[in-house]
Amino acid sequence: MELADSLGRVLAEDIDADIDIPPFPNSSMDGFAVHAVSLKGASAESPVQLTVVGDIPAGIVPNIQVEAGQAARIMTGAQMPVGADAVIPVESTNAVWTPGGSDPLPRKIEVFRSLRAGDYVRPAGEDMAIGTRILSAGRVLYPADIGVLAALGRSLIKVVRRPKVVILSTGDELVEVNEPLTPGKIRNTNSYTLAALVATYGAIPIRIPTARDTLEDVRRRFEEALDQQPDVILSSAGVSVGAFDAVRSVIEELGAITFWRVNLRPGKPLAFGNIRGVPFFGLPGNPVSAMVTFDVFVRPMLLRMGQRPETIHTITASVGEDIPSDGRRSYLRVKLSNQTGRWVATLTGTQSSGALSSMVQADGLLIIPEGHTQVNKGTELTVRLLTDLVSEPH
Numbered sequence: 001m002e003l004a005d006s007l008g009r010v011l012a013e014d015i016d017a018d019i020d021i022p023p024f025p026n027s028s029m030d031g032f033a034v035h036a037v038s039l040k041g042a043s044a045e046s047p048v049q050l051t052v053v054g055d056i057p058a059g060i061v062p063n064i065q066v067e068a069g070q071a072a073r074i075m076t077g078a079q080m081p082v083g084a085d086a087v088i089p090v091e092s093t094n095a096v097w098t099p100g101g102s103d104p105l106p107r108k109i110e111v112f113r114s115l116r117a118g119d120y121v122r123p124a125g126e127d128m129a130i131g132t133r134i135l136s137a138g139r140v141l142y143p144a145d146i147g148v149l150a151a152l153g154r155s156l157i158k159v160v161r162r163p164k165v166v167i168l169s170t171g172d173e174l175v176e177v178n179e180p181l182t183p184g185k186i187r188n189t190n191s192y193t194l195a196a197l198v199a200t201y202g203a204i205p206i207r208i209p210t211a212r213d214t215l216e217d218v219r220r221r222f223e224e225a226l227d228q229q230p231d232v233i234l235s236s237a238g239v240s241v242g243a244f245d246a247v248r249s250v251i252e253e254l255g256a257i258t259f260w261r262v263n264l265r266p267g268k269p270l271a272f273g274n275i276r277g278v279p280f281f282g283l284p285g286n287p288v289s290a291m292v293t294f295d296v297f298v299r300p301m302l303l304r305m306g307q308r309p310e311t312i313h314t315i316t317a318s319v320g321e322d323i324p325s326d327g328r329r330s331y332l333r334v335k336l337s338n339q340t341g342r343w344v345a346t347l348t349g350t351q352s353s354g355a356l357s358s359m360v361q362a363d364g365l366l367i368i369p370e371g372h373t374q375v376n377k378g379t380e381l382t383v384r385l386l387t388d389l390v391s392e393p394h
């Protein structure tokens with residue numbers, strides 16, 4: 001793909017330097033290319049005088065030979081002339097140097113200090129030496145990676161294909177975000193949160209129109225989903241008891257249900273299977289349940305498909321209050337605070353699986369393992385972080 005579009009993509013090839021970067025030794029300062037030996041003993045009190053034999057702007061190949069006792073004016077980034085082994089910065093000479101640089105070339109300069117061979121010279125290959133591995137396949141591309149690829153002349157690079165994920169909401173009560181909210185209706189939020197989650201984990205979300213609660217419409221929309229040739233199909237709602245029939249009948253007609261319902265809170269009605277061989281998740285309709293089941297089940301799959309590292313950040317926190325549980329594995333929305341060096345997790349008020357604003361308030365999901373009916377204040381449990389953790393108490 002085009003280098004300029006590759007930010008955040010996963011590199012699919014190893015990149016070795018096929019040239020030295022920099023390709024030629026060059027000056028790291030505006031100054032004069034010299035022989036270090038010529039300046040032996042130079043100081044402010046007893047400056048050494050050198051004869052200026054030429055001028056080397058950036059971008060040319062100098063055809064000057066610098067001998068002992070001589071100097072060539074040189075710009076930052078300009079190629080070192082034959083013979084010279086160091087650059088004396090202009091500040092250490094009596095030469096005039098104004099920004100913009102139309103100063104006449106002096107015939108002689110006085111230098112106020114000595115230096116060693118190699119000073120202020122960037123040797124060829126200092127940054128990247130020919131033959132060395134610069135980036136390895138599997139790396140997620142950050143701005144600096146794109147910079148080194150540009151330096152190596154790689155305008156086209158191989159990246160891992162991003163999984164395509166179709167997102168389908170179901171439900172007669174749903175209206176779109178730009179439609180008026182008429183009595184009995186709610187806005188379709190799941191398509192948006194799920195599309196955002198899909199994009200967050202490096203996949204391509206494709207939202208298709210909501211299916212009405214009829215067998216025909218659900219079938220038509222799943223066919224439409226397949227037309228997109230997706231790698232994964234996500235639907236939301238229509239999988240809870242009583243509501244499951246339309247989605248289930250259609251999946252069984254076009255593919256198969258592998259499992260339905262998990263021992264999870266929120267998110268119990270999750271369904272998984274395939275539609276004509278395409279992996280399918282039937283996520284619960286409640287907005288928080290849809291997000292939590294995505295995080296637990298869909299995220300690892302998309303990361304694996306996109307060859308991305310599985311990044312789940314967890315911390316151990318002490319529970320800030322007694323919390324009843326129902327024996328399912330529970331993912332509860334909590335705020336985290338740092339109290340004398342320990343993380344303390346407090347519930348974000350309502351844990352209703354429909355209360356999406358509580359996800360906004362939450363720093364993470366506190367995991368109460370299955371089999372517990374009560375967790376006492378002070379118990380240490382794992383919290384999956386929803387946002388990057390701030391290390392300061394807040």
Ligand code: AMP
Pocket residue numbers: 169170171173174186187188189190191236237238239240243284285286287354
């Ligand atoms: P269902 O699984 O169809 O019984 O839906 C469970 C709950 O989730 C109901 O309160 C629905 O109104 C709600 N719901 C379903 N789909 C969405 C959606 N796309 N956006 C917001 N809420 C939804």
Ligand code: MG
Pocket residue numbers: 170171172237238243285
């Ligand atoms: Mg419904």
